[in-house]
Amino acid sequence: MEADQAARQDDLRALRARAVEILRTNDRGGYTVPTDGLYPFQWNWDSAFCAMGIATFDVDRAWTELESLYAGQWDNGLLPHIVFHHVVDSYYPGPDVWGAQHEPRTSGISQPPLTATAARFILARAGDDPTSEARAAALYPKILALHDWWARERDPGGTGLVGVLHPWESGADNSPMWDEPLRATPATSTKFARRDVAMVDAAMRPHQWEYERYIHLVELYRGLKWDGARIWAETPFKVADVGLNAILMRDEQDLLALAQRFGSPGDRGRLRARAERRQEGLETLWDGQAGSYFSRDLVSGRALKIASHAGFLPLWGGLENTDRADRLAAELGRWVAQCRYGAPTMSPDDPLFDQKRYWRGPVWGIVNWMLGDGLARHGHDDLARRLRADFRALVMRSGFREYFDPLTGDGLGGEVFSWAAATALAWAFD
Numbered sequence: 001m002e003a004d005q006a007a008r009q010d011d012l013r014a015l016r017a018r019a020v021e022i023l024r025t026n027d028r029g030g031y032t033v034p035t036d037g038l039y040p041f042q043w044n045w046d047s048a049f050c051a052m053g054i055a056t057f058d059v060d061r062a063w064t065e066l067e068s069l070y071a072g073q074w075d076n077g078l079l080p081h082i083v084f085h086h087v088v089d090s091y092y093p094g095p096d097v098w099g100a101q102h103e104p105r106t107s108g109i110s111q112p113p114l115t116a117t118a119a120r121f122i123l124a125r126a127g128d129d130p131t132s133e134a135r136a137a138a139l140y141p142k143i144l145a146l147h148d149w150w151a152r153e154r155d156p157g158g159t160g161l162v163g164v165l166h167p168w169e170s171g172a173d174n175s176p177m178w179d180e181p182l183r184a185t186p187a188t189s190t191k192f193a194r195r196d197v198a199m200v201d202a203a204m205r206p207h208q209w210e211y212e213r214y215i216h217l218v219e220l221y222r223g224l225k226w227d228g229a230r231i232w233a234e235t236p237f238k239v240a241d242v243g244l245n246a247i248l249m250r251d252e253q254d255l256l257a258l259a260q261r262f263g264s265p266g267d268r269g270r271l272r273a274r275a276e277r278r279q280e281g282l283e284t285l286w287d288g289q290a291g292s293y294f295s296r297d298l299v300s301g302r303a304l305k306i307a308s309h310a311g312f313l314p315l316w317g318g319l320e321n322t323d324r325a326d327r328l329a330a331e332l333g334r335w336v337a338q339c340r341y342g343a344p345t346m347s348p349d350d351p352l353f354d355q356k357r358y359w360r361g362p363v364w365g366i367v368n369w370m371l372g373d374g375l376a377r378h379g380h381d382d383l384a385r386r387l388r389a390d391f392r393a394l395v396m397r398s399g400f401r402e403y404f405d406p407l408t409g410d411g412l413g414g415e416v417f418s419w420a421a422a423t424a425l426a427w428a429f430d
């Protein structure tokens with residue numbers, strides 16, 4: 001028994017060392033690529049997770065991760081989903097397809113915001129370090145500008161819910177949530193060569209019909225010169241993603257905590273008022289009959305009644321209604337009970353469930369982290385422990401992979417993946 005435990009400790013120690021090594025290997029000099037080859041630039045929410053992982057062993061480098069990400073911030077506050085620090089042509093669509101006017105070059109859409117959450121996490125690890133205090137103070141107005149951008153450009157009507165204008169902006173690129181709005185989006189007529197399917201089995205990646213629409217949206221926005229108001233008015237794809245809205249809520253709460261130290265009374269008042277509106281906005285996505293939160297198509301006005309992981313993210317976001325949190329935990333428990341390893345990104349008994357295809361079923365470490373943390377915040381410790389143990393078991397079995405098959409535990413997509421390593425260090429093996 002004791003020998004078993006000692007062996008397990010040794011395994012964990014070795015895995016932790018491997019996770020640190022991965023984050024160092026994927027360091028391109030002040031920023032971390034998600035993985036070599038498949039994703040050769042800096043991605044927005046990947047870097048926020050990486051910064052938290054890196055903070056467990058190098059606080060100084062963790063701040064640099066956020067600072068290099070903010071080097072891509074636009075004057076209007078947008079924090080792009082990709083910063084192309086060094087242009088390499090192994091990725092499509094590269095900077096010329098986006099056609100955004102910024103140096104360093106960037107994409108033109110954003111991703112789920114986690115930089116206030118990450119800054120708070122690093123600060124907590126830093127103790128009383130005055131350099132950290134100064135770096136957090138310098139980042140604070142930039143993060144505030146990002147949140148003001150979300151409010152101004154992606155919720156012009158002040159509803160409390162923001163809209164995403166591209167499936168990539170949700171971070172869950174090919175989730176079945178986007179099938180309906182994407183079918184109403186035209187396909188590009190440009191011929192293009194995907195690079196992803198040259199590196200990863202096509203059965204684990206989005207379909208071609210989806211890619212043709214992803215590219216159409218990029219070309220449409222480029223044609224509108226990335227003018228926020230025109231894009232908002234003219235886009236065929238505009239969705240209030242419950243996942244992104246929940247993550248935004250959490251980031252804004254963390255931003256409010258940063259504002260207590262670094263902000264003005266005016267900032268705090270604005271953020272408090274917004275936090276209330278966000279709670280009200282989120283509640284409009286609740287479907288009492290289904291016992292779930294659903295995203296909404298802001299073009300057709302219809303609820304997108306898809307049983308995806310995003311419906312549970314309000315647990316991470318700071319859901320105030322205990323009864324709803326309990327219902328969410330019970331339903332998530334039912335999904336996990338049908339899998340060898342949870343949490344799947346789609347209900348396993350749904351006909352759309354696809355155990356290998358990206359955001360249509362597989363387990364993602366960062367999702368386990370957010371759901372596990374959210375469950376624990378609401379007192380559902382057993383299920384939180386299960387998600388943590390499952391992620392550890394997946395990594396032990398299959399390595400630090402991009403995502404995993406919930407039924408077999410097989411590793412899928414990219415290998416040597418930065419946010420899997422970060423999830424291990426900051427959450428699962430902590």
Ligand code: GLC
Pocket residue numbers: 034039043044045046171172173
């Ligand atoms: C994929 C994922 C997205 C992630 C990116 C880099 O596009 O869907 O969430 O940020 O890869 O890892």
